[in-house]
Amino acid sequence: MAEIDFSKYKIPRIRHHSNRSFYFSADKHTKKVSTYPPVDKSINWSKIFANAKPPDCIDIGCGLGKFMLRYACNYPDLNILGLEVRNVAVNWINGIIKSEMLGNAGALWYSSANLFPFIEDESVSRVFCLFPDPWVKRRHNKRRVINKSTINDIHRILLPKGKLYLMTDVDELSGYHIEQLESQGGFTFQLVSEDNWDLKFRSNQEEFCLSKGISIKRMICTKQV
Numbered sequence: 751m752a753e754i755d756f757s758k759y760k761i762p763r764i765r766h767h768s769n770r771s772f773y774f775s776a777d778k779h780t781k782k783v784s785t786y787p788p789v790d791k792s793i794n795w796s797k798i799f800a801n802a803k804p805p806d807c808i809d810i811g812c813g814l815g816k817f818m819l820r821y822a823c824n825y826p827d828l829n830i831l832g833l834e835v836r837n838v839a840v841n842w843i844n845g846i847i848k849s850e851m852l853g854n855a856g857a858l859w860y861s862s863a864n865l866f867p868f869i870e871d872e873s874v875s876r877v878f879c880l881f882p883d884p885w886v887k888r889r890h891n892k893r894r895v896i897n898k899s900t901i902n903d904i905h906r907i908l909l910p911k912g913k914l915y916l917m918t919d920v921d922e923l924s925g926y927h928i929e930q931l932e933s934q935g936g937f938t939f940q941l942v943s944e945d946n947w948d949l950k951f952r953s954n955q956e957e958f959c960l961s962k963g964i965s966i967k968r969m970i971c972t973k974q975v
């Protein structure tokens with residue numbers, strides 16, 4: 751398995767959360783916000799991927815990007831796009847991509863609250879949503895990455911039998927994911943143990959949880975045909 755030497759790259763100082771407005775879609779803003787992640791309706795893929803093709807996989811809320819970088823490194827024929835609301839993390843990931851000359855990876859400063867209009871229907875084989883921010887309080891569930899609208903749009907962009915991978919260390923959130931998937935109705939899904947998790951590469955948060963003995967709920971969701 752190919753691995754990047756992450757110790758070469760100094761981890762940037764990064765705030766845990768972004769501006770509150772970033773977790774809501776641009777059309778929900780009642781006041782003008784001075785900075786907001788660009789809302790792209792279409793993307794020129796030649797600016798992101800060496801083969802100028804659209805992404806095969808998407809990592810929503812990629813954080814500091816270890817998972818997507820490892821994935822790109824080990825699957826050079828697949829394009830992976832990371833979406834992340836914290837610009838410092840995006841710049842850091844793109845710096846590593848440049849330095850490691852990974853033509854099949856790119857990170858975008860973007861809020862998933864605006865869904866994925868730049869992705870064609872049924873074009874993506876895998877979507878990863880690994881430890882989306884918990885926002886444990888029910889009244890904050892509108893800020894959650896996974897909600898009715900994102901699940902619908904993930905369903906739209908996935909190929910038939912395409913997979914959504916969800917991972918969380920918050921029991922309550924796992925229950926909420928199940929509720930969202932059941933109400934959407936277009937996926938079959940299964941909670942699986944680490945042995946049946948078919949992704950070989952770990953994310954930053956996954957490494958952290960494993961190092962602290964924090965239990966992880968892993969769910970593989972398959973788009974029904």
Ligand SMILES: C[S@@+](CC[C@H](N)C(=O)[O-])C[C@H]1O[C@@H](n2cnc3c(N)ncnc32)[C@H](O)[C@@H]1O
Pocket residue numbers: 768772773810811812813814815833834835836839860861862863879880881882883894895953954955956
């Ligand atoms: C707990 S971290 C997990 C990061 C990474 N997936 C991992 O497993 O290490 C959750 C990430 O989701 C990002 N995030 C939260 N809401 C988002 C949104 N609406 N759009 C894009 N990224 C978001 C956060 O900034 C944060 O980096």
